Amino acid sequence: MPSDPDPAFEELLAIGRKLLLQKYKPGPYTPLDTNGAIGNYNVRFQKADSAAEELIGLGVHCSVCFSVSRDLAVFSRRRNQGQDRDPRAFIQWRFRLDALANAAMDGCHFCGFMANRFFDDPGYTFFSGPSMSTQWVRCCGYSSKTEVSESLIKSVANIRKFLEEHSDADFTLVAQPTDYRLYDLEYGKIHFWAIGTSLTPDAVKRILGCRQRIVLEIYALENNPAAKFIKARPETLPLHLLKVSIKREIGSKNASRCILCARFGSYATLSYCWGGPQKFCTTVNTLEERKGGFNVSELPKTLQDAVRVTEEIGLRFLWVDSICILQDSGVDKEREIPKMASYYKNSYVTIAAASAKSCYDGFLQQKEDKECPHHRGFGLAKDLLKLPFVTPDAEIGTVLFREETPYCLSWEPIAKRAWTLQEKLLSPRVLLYADRLVWQCHSAQQGFGGFQDWSYDFDVVYHWKLELRLAADGMRSEAERQNYEDGKGIYGFWYGAVGEFSWREVTFPEDKLPAIGGLAAEVAAMTGDEYVAGLWKRTLLRELLWSTYPHLPLLRSPSWRSPSWSWASLDNPVTFERLPPLDAVELASITRCSTTPKSVDFLFGQFMDAELEICGPVMEADAETISKLLENEYRMQRPDDSVNYRRVMMHASSRSFLSTRLSAAKGFEVPINSVLLFLFAHPVSKEDHQDQDGPAVLSGLVLEPKSDGRYGRVHSFSQLSSVSWKSLREPSGKRSMRIV
Helix, strand or coil, rough: CCCCCCCHHHHHHHHHHHHHCCCCCCCCCHHHCEEEEECCCCCCCCCCCHHHHHHHHCCCCCCCHHHHHHHHHHHHHHHCCCCCCCCEEEEEEEEEEHHHHHHHHCCCCHHHHHHHHCCCCCCCCHCHHHHHHHHHCCCCCCCCCCCCCHHHHHHHHHHHHHHHCCCEEEEEEEEEEECCCCCCEECEEEEEEEECCCCHHHHHHHHHCCCCCCEEECCCCCHHHHHCCCCCCCCCCCEEEEECCCCCCCCCCCEEEEEEEEECCCCCEEECCCCCCCCCCCCCCCCHHHHEEEEHHCHHHHHHHHHHHHCCCCEEEEEEEHHHHCCHHHHHHHHHHHHHHHHHHHHEEECCCCCCCCCCCCCCCCCCCCCCCCCCCCCCCCCEEEEEEEEECCEEEEEEEEEECCCCCHHHHHHEHHHHHHHHCCCCEEEEECCCEEECCCEEEEEEECCCCCCCCCCHHHHHHHHHHHHHHHCCHHHHHHHCCCCHHHHHHHHHHHHHHHCCCCCCCHCHHHHHHHHHHHHHHHHHHEECCCCEEEHHHHHHCCCCCCCCCCEEECCCCCCCCHHHHHHCCECCCCCCCCCCCEEEEEEEEEEEEEEEEEEEEEEEEEEEEEEEEEECCCCHHHHHHHHHHHHCCCCCHHHHHHHHHHHHHHHHHHHHHHHHCCCCCCCCCCEEEEEEECCCCCCHHHCCCCEEEEEEEEEEECCCCCEEEEEEEEEEEECCCCHHHHHEEEEEEECC
């Protein structure tokens, strides 16, 4: 006798059937036993059999849930594959309950999880908190045939007892992502719910209780093929954290203690200026002493203040580089420094000691009282004057006024340190203790005290934080990623960030690229592009035209850290604002580009070697001619209005430490036997584009010869006018130039 249908399940099943009939258009592939993907797709699984064979060979194949593994990728069909993802798509999974139980005991992680958490949790015990752990089933670090947990054995026993009365029980579950990111077709949560069964309502209640659906969090590790489609990554936690005490002894200033402990829980990070060698730090010899605990009063003042803020905001853990990284261990530094960017990215909040010039200054001390004594609590300045104000209704009011007094975050000491740029950009939240207290996150920036006008500030970290998120939102498909090369997308964000970064200083010259490596890793993840010593391979020919405008003197690194064609080879401030337009005609091509990272574990840090080969038109010219060309192009134009001029002068004054070095640098001289390598031509008119001749603006590089026949980059030019450029396209006039 067939069992009576469950009204609740029948209602869900009817909804599913209605969707199938009215909204969804299944592709030519129709899965066996109704398992498979439903939606507006042209779904083909010709490789499904070979995938199953490979899984069998790896010892992780499960015939019960293989259709789930096979069909999950349907949610992430890419547009460049000629398939538009339908956000209404879902997959069906039908199975016999006895087969699920057997697979669970055979070591299948997924079947074991469903047996334990879906079919043996009728009371929704996951609401109680700790019981939600899937480690009750097994751990992802175990092999596929590892002994199952005691909890799972009990669950399977309960299921098999149920099957004694309902041996033919089967279920049909439907799965769909709950958190699509429409711009990149990634997801992190899957919602499974039951829409069909062969059981009676009473039997369903016995096995499922009140649960008819479950949500799974899905993660994928980096460099795993699944990571292209799954947005969630396991967070990288620091190896060590400072555990700060919350209780203080009454009347004792030294009672608050810190303990260097293993990674655990939510934490804050500190962004600050070292200001020289750290007297209190962690070394190989002091590691055990730090783990035993120490008084907060032993820390430098800036770190003491950071501990206090951590306590006040309700956190118990703090990460500080000088304490949590062994400062005399090359092994520990090599392992931890590449992870620093992820530590800031995964932190709960970053405490930025912006006003402290060194770790000994602190940032919570009483500052000069600039607040108006008659308007306490509003952050208003003392020098306010009054002006009567007549409202449209003829009421008499009063406004307070003063001359504009801009405030720039770039004036603060922390804005001079290179490492702190990516620390602030990658942090989800920043509490910035400066001349005023400033809050930054991915959706807002707010300061206490003074006028909320950041238009004069060249250190627009907040705007870049927002732009980083918007740029990521814009990377919708592989095809669009390749077209995102102008100043509006993620590459434009990188150009602006490098421009700001180049004004900042590093204590050790070899840290130039590592100090922005975390940000580079983020850009690489968004674009899929290859990182080549501070530039990007997909747009390399254009990016080679970065400029030190308006400065001609070159501040070269005292030791080699990157090739001459990379901005990182110099200590000059650089800009990408003088790149040729996107419709400029390429006159040269890159025939070879190779870089050798110092560490295979961190491709965005230091490089050991790099070489570039370009085939393009070359023109020889005397040093005097090239010198005049560069002097004319690098001559700074006065801004059109006084407001812009004031902004430029404010920016220059905030960077006085670097401006002084540039002023003290020796005058620039073009090296003997230098040549011009032309990379782009931008015709003046559209007709010239079609005719491939006529007046054009030429862009390229000034190269100096080396003793071994190779060349080094000197400068770039982008405003050389020419009455004709046809000859530059002739193959006979091109040479192969190896640049180091």
